[in-house]
Amino acid sequence: MTAPASFDVAIIGAGAAGLMCALTAAQRGRRVLLLEHGEQAGAKILISGGGRCNFTNRDAASERFLSANPHFCKSALSRYTQRDFIALVEKHGIAYHEKTLGQLFCDGSARQIVAMLLAECAAGQVDIRLQHRVTDVSKGERFHIESPQGGAFEAESLVLATGGLSIPKMGATDFAHRMARRFDLAVTELRPGLVPLKAAGDDLALMQPLSGLSFDAVAACGKRSFREAALFTHRGLSGPAILQISSYWRDGEALLLDALPGLDLAALLKDRRRSRHKAELKTILSELLPGRFVLALIEGGLANPLMAALSDAQIARIEDRLKRWRFVPSGTEGYAKAEVTLGGIDTAELSSKTMESRKVPGLYAIGEAVDVTGWLGGYNFQWAWSSGWCAGQAA
Secondary structure (H helix, E strand, O other): OOOOEEEEEEEEOOOHHHHHHHHHHHOOOOOEEEEEOOOOOOHHHHHHHHHOOEEEEOOOOHHHEEOOOOOOHHHHHHHOOHHHHHHHHHHOOOOEEEOOOOEEEEOOOOHHHHHHHHHHHHHOOOEEEEOOOOOEEEEOOOEEEEEOOOEEEEEEEEEEOOOOOOOHHHOOOOHHHHHHHHOOOOEOOOEEEOOOEEOOHHHHHHHHHHOOOEEEEEEEEOOEEEEEEEEEOOOEEEOHHHHHHHOOOOOOOOEEEEOOOOOOHHHHHHHHHHHOOOOEHHHHHHOOOOHHHHHHHHHOOOOOOEHHHOOHHHHHHHHHHHHOEEEOOOEEOOOOOOOEEEOOEOHHHEOOOOOEEOOOOOEEEOHHHEOOEEOOOOHHHHHHHHHHHHHHHHO
8 A cells, every 4th residue: 555645734725825825834844735626726816806816905904804803813914914925926026006995906917926826836846736635634643634636645734725615616615614623623603705785675676777887885884884886786786895894794784875975965955956946856966976876766766856846854865865875685695706704713723823723733724714804905815825824834
């Protein structure tokens, strides 16, 4: 019987976190095996940011991450920062730009980021095995890994880097969570994050004909709010403002939407009542919002008097409708459309400095597999780089 191939570190999952962990450990002189069940490394990197990869955010502070323990991510984010990753990008001569709100994108293609990570792995002689599915993992003195495509492997350290449940068509599975439970590590509640929200009833009737139309908005849930674009879809709402707030929303809760952020609508309408008293309300509102949106509101029951006839009570109702629009989503679009998975391997089980299991020496978990989820805009990539680097320094 052939002896298992032996390594210092075996990493399962060649996404952003796994690649960063592999190159970091290998460049410390560790013999690293990187196993990936898909056909290519960095598959999600390639599709991110419309193919240009929003690879980090200049403002990647810990308070912009969600976790049952909001302090857990601080150590990793401070040990390997967005500035460190930007320096790596610049070392490889990859041109980039800031799009908005600190979001950094490649000028060219996301393929440049994957090529950079693979080049760094090659420099450390990482053994990358694609299309290698792991069917069993056990631990004696060392970790033993079984793969039908590659046979058996052994390693001193094992890193779980297979991500979460989002975008199953890209090959997402619950592998990391199953392995964590096998080794008696707790997994927190899992749900889709950064995900479009569905509408029902009157809300859906308004939104369906407006599918594809975007507008500036503030979306609020409880004390948290985001001002970015919102987008009508044929099933509800999407767009950055909605994706952001979706991570804080729970079933049954109401969102408050402000479709005219920064504008004192009541004061403006009272002014127009004096200065443009012969204009219809829809004419005035169409100067502030997309015309299709205004017509849909009127068809949905919003009055359309001449401005001269507009009462203070009507102005208050219009302000409520557009500035304090109460929307109770009927649900989310699920993992198929979610950019991330909220929840994951409980941070109480891991060292915040190294990502190593407190119960199982040599077992690490990184990236989206862990209960740390960032905002939209490069934050989740930065968590992948930071957590991967920390594990790579220790494994």
